[in-house]
Every structure is written in C-alpha cells, then in structure tokens.
Amino acid sequence: MTDQILTELADAVVAMDATRASRAAGRALESGIAPVVAILDGLSKGMERVSELYEAEEYFIPEILLSADAMNAGVDVLRPHLPKESTRDKRKVVIGVVKGDTHDIGKNLVRIMLENGGFEVHDLGRDVAHSRFVEVARQVGADLVCLSTLMTTTMDGMRVVIDELRRAGVAARVMVGGGPISPGFASRIGADGYGRNATEAVRVARSLLGSGPVVARGATQA
Amino acid sequence: MLHARPGEGRSVSGSLSEKERLLLTLSGRKVDRAPVICPGGMMTMASREVMRETGHRWPEAHRDPHRMAALSLAMRAATGLENLGSPFCMTVEAEAWGGEVEDGDEVTPPSVLAYPLESVREWPKLRALDPRRDGRLPAVLECTRLLRAEERETPIVANLVGPTSLATSLLDATTFYRELRAEPDAVRSLLGFLAENEIRYGEALCGAGADLIVIADPSATGEILGPKNFRHLAAPTLGAMVQAMHRRGVPTIVHICGDVRPIYSALADLDADALSIDSIVSVREMQRALPSARIMGNVSTLLLEEGPVERVSEVARRTVEAGVAILAPACGVGAKTPVAHLRAMAGAVRPAA
Incomplete structure (x- = not known):
C-alpha cells in the first residue's frame, strides 16, 4: 500500500497533475506514511524523473514548471504535518x-x-x-x-x-x-x-x- | 526552399553597394563576399564608445528619433558594419501595448518592468497597434525615415520581436510557459494577434524606408519550448510573419537564440531568407542538417565584448570559412563592447581600408 501511494505521488508529479498530487498526499497522510517520506520517496522521486526527462530532451520548460506545481501542491498538503525542526538544518x-x-x-x-x-x-x-x-x-x-x-x-x-x-x-x-x-x-x-x-x-x-x-x-x- | 527566385545561385560580378550585396545574398545569389551586419533591435548595435564620442547616448537615444538615427549612423561609420538598424532594444512593441518600461542607462538597455497581461486568456484586452501613434513606434518610424534620407546605399533593417518573445514581454514568462500546456488555444490566439500587428508595424517600417525585416524571437528557442511546442505554437505565427513580408517582396531574416538543433526542420519550414543563430550552434553542423538554409551569425557576443581583438578576427574569419551567408554577432552586442572588436569582426570580410 505504502509503495503504491509513493509511486502515485511520483507519477502525479511526472504527469504534471496537481490535483492528483494533492489527492495522493492526502492518502499518504491517511495511511500513516510520514510526511517526510511522502516528500522524499514520493514527490521528489517524481521530480528526479522530471529532471531525467528534461536532460533526455523529452521534457522542456513548460513541463518542468507544471511538474513543480504538482510537487508543490502535494507538499502543501503534507507541510502542516511535518515535524517543525525538519526545516532547521x-x-x-x-x-x-x-x-x-x-x-x-x-x-x-x-x-x-x-x-x-x-x-x-x-x-x-x-x-x-x-x-x-x-x-x-x-x-x-x-x-x-x-x-x-x-x-x-x-x-x-x-x-x-x-x-x-x-x-x-x-x-x-x-x-x-x-x-x-x-x-x-x-x-x-x-x-x-x-x-x-x-x-x-x-x-x-x-x-x-x-x-x-x-x-x-x-x-x-x- | 519554397521561395526560390529567378537567378538563384547565379553569381553577380561588378562592384556592389552594401545594400545590393545583402539583398542579393538574401535572394540566394552568389556575391563577391559575405556581408557583415548587426541588425539592431534585440541584436542591438550600439557602443558606449560611440555614444561618448558623438554625444548621442542611451537612454535618450531610445526615445528621440534624431539621436536614434544619429547613433545608428555613427555606429556604422565607426565599425564598418554594413547596415543601419533601430531601435536598440526589444521593448518597443511591449511598451506600445502598455508594458511599463524602464529606460536603463548608458550601458543597460531598456527592460519591461510591469506587464499589461496576467494570463494569455486576457489577450482580448490588447487593442490593435497603431504604428503612427502608440508608444515609441512613431519614433522608430521617424528614425527609419531619417536614415533613409541620409543613406541610399546602405541597407536599413527593420527589427520586429517575434510573437513568442513578445508574449513573454506582455506577461510573466513563467506564466506564459505554464499556459503553453494549460491554455494552448488562448496561446494560439494571442500569438496570432501579435503576429498580425507585427506584420502591420513591419509594413509601416518598410513604408518608411526599411529594406528588410529581422524578426528576433529569442524566447522561442527549442531549448525552452521543446520541438513540439515550437512546431505547433511558435512556428506557425512566425512563419505567417515571414510569408506576409514575402508577399510584399520584403526579405526576412529570423533569429532564434540558444540551441536550435531540436527544431531544425521546423526552422527550415519557416521559409526565412536567412536564419540567424546563436554561438552555441555549429555553423558546419547546421549547414549539413539544412543544406538549403542561408545562415547568419554567429560570433560570440561575449568574445566581442571581452576580446582580445586578434581572437575576434580569427573567430570571425573561421565563421565565414564555416559557411555563413551573412557574418553577424550571435546575439545582442553589449554596449561596453570596444569599437575595435566590432571593426575586427567586420574586417574578416571587408577589404582593408
């Protein structure tokens, strides 16, 4: 289940779909996935794939911008649940x-x-x-x-x-x-x-x- | 190329004026040597050295047609570049549509500070441009008339901003690039509207005495848009501008910044009389990929600014050997560029004075 949700988070970013990303982030919270894990092993993994697609000249600037929007939509859902000190260092x-x-x-x-x-x-x-x-x-x-x-x-x-x-x-x-x-x-x-x-x-x-x-x-x- | 004209490929002998050489080159005729130009507009042609010598300086020269013309004439005389061109920036059209422009200083070109649009969907808010009334368009028209009155044998370039780049001067670029995907229909309408107005402005400039059009569309680079967006969104309107100018018998050059390799075939389909390229593109490679294209370029503007002068001469000479039809800077020339460096570039094709 966890793997499925993490994959969905990454896929939503690659698909440039902000609605999908925030929905997946909500499901991650419901099923008890740590927000940090959802970001690092979910959304960020998607963004890494976006970088690869950019370097392979399959994605260009419009795609990067929209993928980042999707990532941010997911992060917005997760952020209130992040432990406070994780931004300190x-x-x-x-x-x-x-x-x-x-x-x-x-x-x-x-x-x-x-x-x-x-x-x-x-x-x-x-x-x-x-x-x-x-x-x-x-x-x-x-x-x-x-x-x-x-x-x-x-x-x-x-x-x-x-x-x-x-x-x-x-x-x-x-x-x-x-x-x-x-x-x-x-x-x-x-x-x-x-x-x-x-x-x-x-x-x-x-x-x-x-x-x-x-x-x-x-x-x-x- | 679709617009093969009678006489294409035939060589022309006898002594040619700068204007004849450039226009013959653009029509595909073989001439004695490549012309060397710096169009103006985005590929601005102004040097602080000349401004100080003549007293025709930025920022005043951006608004006063007499200073604009005087600076262009003085640049040509000082450098040996074989054209006249105005304005010295790419903010004229954006300002005419209500963009707020900061004039810059002696070495900083004008830039757009505030955009009239927040989204491509707002494009119907833009009204049709009147080249005789709006913003600095009348100043550029007047400058063109003054240049024509002064010079018959030197080609005068009318500079237009391509639709995609103009769009990113009318709304935030980040928003525009997002909306390429999110709002393709509104993007298409906006670009079409901009192209129509640019065509009318271009016609007015030709009426005022310009001999050819250079459309600079730096933001339409394949690196940013990707080949699909370039072909489906940027290229059709750019191509429409080229065709409209061709119908009026006006030769047209298109400049695109950055790495254009991903968009070679779409570029060829624009049917421009020459394609102007950035220094990152290899002239030889592009020539192999597009054998029928006439290439203009592509001496690095960084090299032109920093020198040394010997290296400028060498690179310019090698650029000609690589096969450019027209020798030119690869992008906008910085105003701190020494005149000696521009003269060295021109010297690669011009007989020693």
Whole structure:
C-alpha cells in the first residue's frame, strides 16, 4: 500500500497533475506514511524523473514548471504535518537576477529545483541591486549565493556582486549561471561554481556545499 | 526552399553597394563576399564608445528619433558594419501595448518592468497597434525615415520581436510557459494577434524606408519550448510573419537564440531568407542538417565584448570559412563592447581600408 501511494505521488508529479498530487498526499497522510517520506520517496522521486526527462530532451520548460506545481501542491498538503525542526538544518541559498536584467525564467527554475532539492531558498527576484545580495546573504547566514543573468550586457554585475560579498567578508559560496555565462567566465570573476541549467544547478549546489570549487560536467559553451 | 527566385545561385560580378550585396545574398545569389551586419533591435548595435564620442547616448537615444538615427549612423561609420538598424532594444512593441518600461542607462538597455497581461486568456484586452501613434513606434518610424534620407546605399533593417518573445514581454514568462500546456488555444490566439500587428508595424517600417525585416524571437528557442511546442505554437505565427513580408517582396531574416538543433526542420519550414543563430550552434553542423538554409551569425557576443581583438578576427574569419551567408554577432552586442572588436569582426570580410 505504502509503495503504491509513493509511486502515485511520483507519477502525479511526472504527469504534471496537481490535483492528483494533492489527492495522493492526502492518502499518504491517511495511511500513516510520514510526511517526510511522502516528500522524499514520493514527490521528489517524481521530480528526479522530471529532471531525467528534461536532460533526455523529452521534457522542456513548460513541463518542468507544471511538474513543480504538482510537487508543490502535494507538499502543501503534507507541510502542516511535518515535524517543525525538519526545516532547521536546511542549507540556505540566496538567489536573484542581477541589476539591469529582468529575465527571471532561468532563475525561477533554479529556485524551484533547489527548493525541491531540499534547500531553503531566499529569492530576491529580478533586477536586484548588487548591495542587496550582500545584505540578505549576511542577514540569513547564506551558505550559497546564486546569481543569474540572461544578457551579455549585465554579466559584469556578477563580478561586482562577488567582489562586494568578499569585501564584506560573507563566507557564502557563489554559483553563477544564465544564457551568456560560461564556466571560463565564472572562474574569471571568482565564482565557486557554474550551472549550465536548473537540474545541474542542484548537483553543483550539493557538491559546492560539500567540498571545494567545482565546474559542472557537461559544460559545453565556449 | 519554397521561395526560390529567378537567378538563384547565379553569381553577380561588378562592384556592389552594401545594400545590393545583402539583398542579393538574401535572394540566394552568389556575391563577391559575405556581408557583415548587426541588425539592431534585440541584436542591438550600439557602443558606449560611440555614444561618448558623438554625444548621442542611451537612454535618450531610445526615445528621440534624431539621436536614434544619429547613433545608428555613427555606429556604422565607426565599425564598418554594413547596415543601419533601430531601435536598440526589444521593448518597443511591449511598451506600445502598455508594458511599463524602464529606460536603463548608458550601458543597460531598456527592460519591461510591469506587464499589461496576467494570463494569455486576457489577450482580448490588447487593442490593435497603431504604428503612427502608440508608444515609441512613431519614433522608430521617424528614425527609419531619417536614415533613409541620409543613406541610399546602405541597407536599413527593420527589427520586429517575434510573437513568442513578445508574449513573454506582455506577461510573466513563467506564466506564459505554464499556459503553453494549460491554455494552448488562448496561446494560439494571442500569438496570432501579435503576429498580425507585427506584420502591420513591419509594413509601416518598410513604408518608411526599411529594406528588410529581422524578426528576433529569442524566447522561442527549442531549448525552452521543446520541438513540439515550437512546431505547433511558435512556428506557425512566425512563419505567417515571414510569408506576409514575402508577399510584399520584403526579405526576412529570423533569429532564434540558444540551441536550435531540436527544431531544425521546423526552422527550415519557416521559409526565412536567412536564419540567424546563436554561438552555441555549429555553423558546419547546421549547414549539413539544412543544406538549403542561408545562415547568419554567429560570433560570440561575449568574445566581442571581452576580446582580445586578434581572437575576434580569427573567430570571425573561421565563421565565414564555416559557411555563413551573412557574418553577424550571435546575439545582442553589449554596449561596453570596444569599437575595435566590432571593426575586427567586420574586417574578416571587408577589404582593408
């Protein structure tokens, strides 16, 4: 029974069906499955399959967004039943699109994938002033700061943010990404990591917070 | 290609003006060498260096047709790029439909801050655009007239935003991408309506003196939409724009950002006179996949901004060798890009002055 419900949770996410996901989450609670288990072994498993489908070029951005909506619908049902302390030791991430750029689709995807990957994410939105990243990173005690931009014209702002973070003595690691960003550019401006896309960003975030600087595999842009 | 024209493939000799070379290239004729252009619009053509030299600066040049035209002329003169083009951003249409635009600064292009729509279902709220009245459309028309009065031999590019990208400037992109699946009929209606209006705006620009159309649809990339959505939702309206311009005898180039490999065949069916591609796409590979396509591109704008100049020359030269019909930047050129780098790109095809 438990296995069946967990499979249904995962399938609902893959099927992008929010109604199915919240119904399955309700059944999980009724049959005594721990909410944490329903999330990790049910909904998150579905999201992992969505990532695989994305990398296999079967799912694209619309599918990821709707799958994440389904996952969130399930989490909303489960959240009130989660033990309170389980959010305490989450790694904290501050994310935003740098000043001058209002393209936030990539950033939103990374946020969704990080949240679903178990990070506590503070989203500053788009067109974010350089100093704001420093301020919030310090305030929340961020482990990781993620900077995104889609435009060549605002890339240089990432360098400014990283410099300001270092100058302010913020110890957080920094990950960058977005259309024009390459691994080479990332390392030139002093970023600790680079993610080519949203699913890769989660992998890079995990390895960054575990060990030293990484550049993601599969980074192909010159 | 469906629009094979008389004379296609025949070579043309004698000395050509920049305009003749580009238009002949787009009609499939063999010419002495590839033209080099930077269309404007999303693939913006402006450099801070030239703004400072001439005093025609961003953000004023986004709204004042005289400064817009003067900056375009000065860019052409400084860089050797073989076209004129306006505007310097892709927010003109969105603003004309009520989007709230922030003008940016000397190096930051304008961007849309607040959208007029909350869902694709609200599309009937948009009224038909009047190019002579709405937002900055009259300024771009006037700029085009001024450029035409100034230059007969240099091609003038009219820049249009493709329907999908325009939609993501009229409502939140995340909402739009969700609704691609949830509301396909409303998406189709919205995109069709946008295309119709873009066609009328494009006609007005040609009436003002533009020689060709570049439709930039960066958000329609296959990487984001996937091949099915591209073929069924984005491509039909993009194709309708191309056909409408062809019926009026106006050559049309389509630019798509990102990795277009998953949408090669749908791209070919657009019947554009050239396809402009991003730096991530291999020109040789695309040429093999679509032998009849004329490719425009694809010098990395990151390289153009950062240099060094020798590397720009080398990459531009190799891009021509790889077989582009038109040499161009792969995307929008950053305003901090040194003029020397743009000149080095142009130098890959232009005889030394």
